[in-house]
Amino acid sequence: MALQRRLALGALTGGSLLLVYILCVNLESPLSWPAAPPKQSHGFTQARSSSSRDSAEPLDRQSNRDQCSPPPPTPTLPPGLSSGTMEPEHPLTPTPETQTATAAEHTPAENNAPDNSKSRFKSGVEETGSRVVNQGLGLQDAGPTEPPFIGDKYMSEDVPPQTNCSDGIRRRVNQTALIGRFLEGVPVLQWAGHVTREQHQRLSRYPGAHGWGGIEYKTLVETLSVLNSSANRWLLDDWTERRTTSECIRCAVVGNGGILKDSKNGKDIDGHHYVFRTNGAIIEGFEQDVGSRTTHYTFSTNTLMNSMRSYAGAGYKGPPMSEETRYVFLPDHDRDYLLMKAAATHTRVERGPEKGKDPAKYFGQDVSAEKLKMYHPDFIRYLRNRFLRSKALKTRYKDIYRPSTGAVMLLAALHTCDQVSAYGFMTPDFKNYSDHYYEKSYHPVGFFINHDLRMEMSLWQELHQAGLIRLYMHEEVGNHK
Template identity: 50%
Template structure:
């Protein structure tokens, strides 16, 4: 049965190896897994493998057809619950008394928006093998970031990363961060159709991808921001997660002092301005996390997606529905197909939006981030194809590849048990570790980047 603590330890060992210069351009990624249903410190229903083991044990020990039938019924009920709910939780006691609760699918408690694509059994092996064997090849069209030499900042991300013996090898700043119309060609299609989302387009239709990308044809779609708007030349960015460490932090003024501010998912601002500020330049999400956040965090005041004239939206292409929603948002028309059919994008992004408002992360960029920075032992689990870095991790790493200086607020730190899961919760709730993310690996990465002077991590 999967042990979250062992998986996290192995993943942390992996990133520590990277810091010793052991990680090359290839990699494998993290994976979500089936776990145990339980609450508190009580015993719960075991994993699939554990259930099978107990079934065999009960059958051989009892030898009664009644017990065999009973165990088969229990196993069938357990399997049905996976189909009906799409995810379940696991509670594992750690030596320090910590509890890691793992959910199989979504970063929100409810699977309100099921995936539009299915993955055959064993597909996680192909994904893992792909990540292990592929060497990332930077685009022949370098990002604006790579043409800036030198940076006027006292110590930029690029300078700090290149000076570090391990991170200097991990960072490839020529990697395309965003995807736009010129990226869509036969070579790209043939290559990416072999990878699962979010790292490619396997199982997605050519029409769905091409019809969306052809709309991303403005210069604003090619870069996260225009450097000409920052005459000083040093672009300072804050990435604001939703962690409970920000409750009572009084970091709002410091956050708003940055040139650009990234927020994500259930970014509650009203009532917490002193702690998290009010400025917002980018809002990052997948369609699934966006919709689930609107329901899960409505009681805390998150009743609509942030809207502002200067705000830009960063789509994370985790499924075909992200491409379809993006296309409909640019066209200003209801979603024509899929799980969001009939949905009006204007209620999320405002009545008057254009293609310039939207950014789309490149599948190659997501592949690169996972293989080099956030490889996890979760990939070796049964549901490995569900793994991807968290939304917060993707936004923070996006900022690290585009901004000159980066500060992270509201991200997991070593003393996370002292704080609630989110900063806007009235009563303290324990941090939840979901099985499609490796939060402890992410925590180790943030700590290492902070210690290397590549970014500033808010801690208390």
């Protein structure tokens, strides 16, 4: 019995010594806490928007080292942002960087922009040049439930405003409930400086108009290398020659809706600095209603070819041609890049559905690379995610859904011009008008799953009521006709 007690006491002593040894070893190892807590992004809440006409990976999770960070507070809509100091007009070359909009997550301190960077806003939107910017955005229901194709992460450029307009959209938007949807710095256009292996890898995750999915790196390099002048980087590249004494850029954006028939808006439209049109824009014979000038023509190769086939009988012969006309591609397939390259180099399309075709047929013999522009897929995805996030994204048709070509054109003007007037876009009384202004008999508006025209119609009403655009309507108190 005494021997058993001695053995038990020895075992207890040995176990105690082993436990003390383990504790000492653990205390000697450094704790894996960061030296300083990570900085927290400011959060924005996206309001739900509820909508023109043509033929997700979770929101950027942080790296593994951040997974133990405490959860961030629930993002809320920030107060109106300060307009800040508007910089004087000078067309500086935009500098690409990466702007991320995450679901109000913590960002590693080493990836944040330095504290001494100059911010254009006072409430969470940080605009800097030539560095990675992690910008917090709290979309409703954002987080791990977001599907991979959403991709709320965008390249950013520090682009100074072209004017010092005191009554421009950039200043007015700060006083509206729409401020949470706007990101400054997402490039509207893509150009030669945007093509890198890193960007190709990032954007290849997103199909169609929203990325470079399915587009070979070689095709991108060969196409975008011709867009290497300042004219290719700026939507309104000739403003310094056009401005005269105006302090504000006024743009007319003309859709093809039947509401324009007998509207007598032609003179008013042509009186703007810039006139945007899209797809089957028939001008000849309708000048009194829709004007005669075109400074920017927006299209995809698919919508252009469809327009050539569908509206030839009504008088559509192809894109408008004039010395002031710029051609803005909305790329949703490699055929857009191939047609762009052929047009810029005055050669025939080398492959694809348009193989062997001469771009001069569409853009004229004298078209130059400086007159060609192409929307950036980040911009298209940003418009879809922030302004036109349709329920179609939750269906099996999610990969073909995108904002309509007319919607992209109007929202591009909203992000570029100081004052925007919209004509020929769908309004709540759309059933009173034919689909297009040039149709001799009534044709109802067609609805297809690849666009959400009702959501777009609601967005135009929202922008109009907020004073950010002037929308032409027949029936509304205070309507500007």
